[in-house]
Amino acid sequence: MTDLILTPNIDNADDFYAGLLSVHEGLDPAQSDALNARLVLVLANHIGNSEVLAQALDAAALKGR
Amino acid sequence: MNKIFETPLYAYQRSPDQDAATPVRHKAIVVGAGPVGLAAAIDLAQQGIAVVVLDENDKVSFGSRAICFSQRTLEIADRLGTGRQMVDKGVLWDAGKVYFDDRQVYEFNLQPDTGYANPAFINLQQYYFEDALVARVRELQAAGAPIEIRGHNKVDAIGTHDTHVALEVDTPEGPYNVEAEWLIACDGASSPTRRMLGLDFEGRVFEDNFLIADVVMEADFPSERWFWFDPPFNRGQSALLHKQPDNVWRIDLQLGWDIDKEHEKRPENVIPRLKAMLGEDVEFDLEWVSIYTFQCRRMDRFRHGRVLFAGDSAHQVSPFGARGANSGVQDTDNLCWKLKLVIDGQAPELLLDSYSHERVQAADENITNSTRSTDFITPKSEMSRLLRDAVLDLSEHYDFARPLVNSGRLSTPCTYTGSSLNSADALNGPEVTRPGAACPDAPLGDEFLLPKLAGKFTLLTIDADAPDRIEEGGIEATRLALSVKDDLTLELKRRYLGGATSAVYLIRPDQHVAARRDNYEENAFRQAIRRATGKE
Numbered sequence: 001m002t003d004l005i006l007t008p009n010i011d012n013a014d015d016f017y018a019g020l021l022s023v024h025e026g027l028d029p030a031q032s033d034a035l036n037a038r039l040v041l042v043l044a045n046h047i048g049n050s051e052v053l054a055q056a057l058d059a060a061a062l063k064g065r
Numbered sequence: 066m067n068k069i070f071e072t073p074l075y076a077y078q079r080s081p082d083q084d085a086a087t088p089v090r091h092k093a094i095v096v097g098a099g100p101v102g103l104a105a106a107i108d109l110a111q112q113g114i115a116v117v118v119l120d121e122n123d124k125v126s127f128g129s130r131a132i133c134f135s136q137r138t139l140e141i142a143d144r145l146g147t148g149r150q151m152v153d154k155g156v157l158w159d160a161g162k163v164y165f166d167d168r169q170v171y172e173f174n175l176q177p178d179t180g181y182a183n184p185a186f187i188n189l190q191q192y193y194f195e196d197a198l199v200a201r202v203r204e205l206q207a208a209g210a211p212i213e214i215r216g217h218n219k220v221d222a223i224g225t226h227d228t229h230v231a232l233e234v235d236t237p238e239g240p241y242n243v244e245a246e247w248l249i250a251c252d253g254a255s256s257p258t259r260r261m262l263g264l265d266f267e268g269r270v271f272e273d274n275f276l277i278a279d280v281v282m283e284a285d286f287p288s289e290r291w292f293w294f295d296p297p298f299n300r301g302q303s304a305l306l307h308k309q310p311d312n313v314w315r316i317d318l319q320l321g322w323d324i325d326k327e328h329e330k331r332p333e334n335v336i337p338r339l340k341a342m343l344g345e346d347v348e349f350d351l352e353w354v355s356i357y358t359f360q361c362r363r364m365d366r367f368r369h370g371r372v373l374f375a376g377d378s379a380h381q382v383s384p385f386g387a388r389g390a391n392s393g394v395q396d397t398d399n400l401c402w403k404l405k406l407v408i409d410g411q412a413p414e415l416l417l418d419s420y421s422h423e424r425v426q427a428a429d430e431n432i433t434n435s436t437r438s439t440d441f442i443t444p445k446s447e448m449s450r451l452l453r454d455a456v457l458d459l460s461e462h463y464d465f466a467r468p469l470v471n472s473g474r475l476s477t478p479c480t481y482t483g484s485s486l487n488s489a490d491a492l493n494g495p496e497v498t499r500p501g502a503a504c505p506d507a508p509l510g511d512e513f514l515l516p517k518l519a520g521k522f523t524l525l526t527i528d529a530d531a532p533d534r535i536e537e538g539g540i541e542a543t544r545l546a547l548s549v550k551d552d553l554t555l556e557l558k559r560r561y562l563g564g565a566t567s568a569v570y571l572i573r574p575d576q577h578v579a580a581r582r583d584n585y586e587e588n589a590f591r592q593a594i595r596r597a598t599g600k601e
């Protein structure tokens with residue numbers, strides 16, 4: 001079973017976070033929501049593995065936390 | 066209007082049963098001569114069971130209904146003797162376009178799946194499907210088979226007993242009584258049989274209306290499937306364009322629940338929408354317009370004593386994924402061999418409960434699939450719409466998002482996992498042929514595998530030894546001995562061996578796998594036959 005990584009794993013975390021904010025700059029809330037939805041799908045496809053994805057859904061829902 | 070709707074196919078004729086002093090008792094009576102009832106009757110008659118079909122009408126089912134028939138249905142139709150002509154008449158298609166809002170987001174070309182005698186699906190008007198089955202009934206009758214269709218015979222009352230079912234049937238010349246040892250109710254979604262027996266039909270999942278228009282276009286319009294999400298000409302809803310034989314195109318416009326049907330049906334309201342779909346300058350004639358309402362529900366159980374429900378009488382699904390007639394025909398495929406064994410005293414009545422278990426599983430699978438399609442096509446919440454739109458926007462730019470686009474998933478046969486008829490899997494083989502699965506076809510030189518498995522228990526050996534036949538409690542299984550060398554394309558190996566080097570399969574008369582192991586072990590296969598016939 002593959003496990004979802006829940007320990008720090010992002011290269012240059014601050015840069016990524018700044019990048020995440022910057023793609024939302026100038027967007028209205030509806031456009032931002034749409035972008036986030038697309039981002040979730042892009043990332044989910046990259047992960048692919050259904051076990052990891054199921055754990056990610058639970059983690060995001062803060063289940064068992 | 067198409068004249069096929071007006072041609073009587075089984076005109077009323079007086080039956081000697083109507084003059085009998087006491088009600089005549091038949092082995093099997095089928096209520097309803099729709100696609101499902103006809104398939105059931107042919108299947109039984111081909112197995113030598115005398116069967117009478119009663120229908121309140123005498124023509125093909127009225128109007129434009131099913132158009133998409135799946136590979137599994139065609140494989141069953143092959144066994145019923147009508148597959149070839151259906152495929153010859155049907156339209157094969159492999160290309161399509163998906164639209165979102167005011168633009169095309171992508172087009173696709175389905176790679177043909179090779180190594181099957183039948184295509185993945187064909188488009189064929191339901192009336193041709195029914196017409197072919199009626200022709201097959203006539204052919205069987207000419208050959209002396211015990212099968213009969215009685216037009217304008219409306220079942221009006223039903224009494225159930227331990228040993229039989231009693232029917233009151235109304236005809237143009239008045240009512241008569243008749244009896245059946247077994248009754249198969251294929252009388253459609255509003256099943257009078259179900260109602261007369263006071264049975265439930267629960268689990269409504271969603272309700273919707275669809276405008277169905279069939280248009281005739283002589284112009285050279287591509288034979289593709291076009292699907293629109295939220296188009297300008299049908300805001301917030303979907304639309305579908307699909308080709309049928311005879312230059313007829315099917316158009317489905319989803320209308321939602323709260324609409325004025327009469328208003329929507331008027332040509333002056335329909336035609337502008339069609340022009341928006343097809344292009345302003347495309348010439349077409351309207352052959353048929355109607356509005357259908359869909360619901361998703363099924364009966365709790367499909368067997369009630371000596372009454373067996375099949376097709377729309379037992380379950381109803383939304384149209385996405387073409388599952389209604391396809392699943393109904395598969396019901397009969399599951400039921401008829403079991404009924405034959407029970408009638409012949411070779412299996413306990415309990416075997417018929419497995420019909421209900423297995424086909425309830427299939428119905429649930431169909432309802433799940435069509436509900437998922439519906440949720441994608443008509444999002445039920447803001448977030449659901451946001452995600453759906455994200456999928457469609459991404460699909461315009463990236464391949465990865467296209468499999469998430471759900472405008473209906475093609476009906477594939479149900480694998481009866483967990484069925485009491487299955488034996489434990491004892492082969493390190495492929496998933497597609499695990500116990501409970503419908504056998505996938507495979508090429509064998511110039512021939513194909515499935516016709517060799519039809520209608521009886523088979524011991525399929527691949528590079529393994531086994532006796533030519535075994536008999537267990539009156540049930541005979543005959544061997545079909547193959548080698549991976551019989552199929553140079555290696556599909557047989559891929560579909561039936563996987564990592565194994567040899568295999569022995571016990572295959573049911575409906576071509577579902579009952580048991581498999583890597584070699585023949587007599588006790589295991591004897592036990593598997595007992596299990597597969599409800600004796601263990």
Ligand SMILES: Cc1cc2nc3c(=O)[nH]c(=O)nc-3n(C[C@H](O)[C@H](O)[C@H](O)COP(=O)(O)OP(=O)(O)OC[C@H]3O[C@@H](n4cnc5c(N)ncnc54)[C@H](O)[C@@H]3O)c2cc1C
Nearest residue numbers: 097099101121131132133220252253376377387389390391
């Ligand atoms: C617009 C539309 C599109 C569809 N598309 C598809 C598709 O692409 N693929 C697919 O697989 N399915 C499709 N379906 C579903 C398909 O049409 C049905 O699932 C199919 O017709 C069910 O067949 P049936 O034999 O169970 O019932 P029916 O076809 O409804 O037949 C029932 C029969 O019972 C008879 N009957 C009723 N009451 C009595 C009585 N009291 N006595 C005697 N006889 C009686 C009727 O006269 C009728 O002939 C579609 C349906 C619609 C409406």
